[in-house]
Amino acid sequence: MESYDVVFLGYPNWWYGVPMALLSFLEDHDLSGKQVYLFCSHGTGGLARSVDIITEALPGVEISDNIFDCYEEDAPASQEAIESWLTELGY
Ligand SMILES: Cc1cc2nc3c(=O)[nH]c(=O)nc-3n(C[C@H](O)[C@H](O)[C@H](O)COP(=O)(O)O)c2cc1C
Secondary structure, three states: OOOOOEEEEEEEOEOOEOOHHHHHHHHHOOOOOOEEEEEEEEOOOOOOOHHHHHHHHOOOOEEOOOOEEEEHHHHHHOHHHHHHHHHHHOO
8 A cells, every 4th residue: 555645445335324344444554645536336325424434534634525426327337427537636
């Protein structure tokens, strides 16, 4: 992880939040000083509390508020939208 300055964190919305596996990953990896981008798939609940939960788990970490999210059934057809998002981010 030390060799990365930028981290893209992807997750599904589970129970209005994030799967515990994501929080375990964040506990095990020090992301301080890195730029973090979030992307999320979800049902009808949208991002819900997921961004707040991740922000609380990563105090002092720069999390972009330009977040990509999509409805779960739209995910397979989201390549163009994801490419536009990455272009917006400068990639
Ligand atoms: C245990 C579980 C809890 C979920 N809770 C929510 C929820 O609270 N709100 C929501 O919009 N979608 C919820 N979903 C739907 C998931 O977000 C959706 O299945 C997922 O984004 C699909 O991505 P995947 O194919 O990578 O799992 C839940 C799914 C599971 C399996």
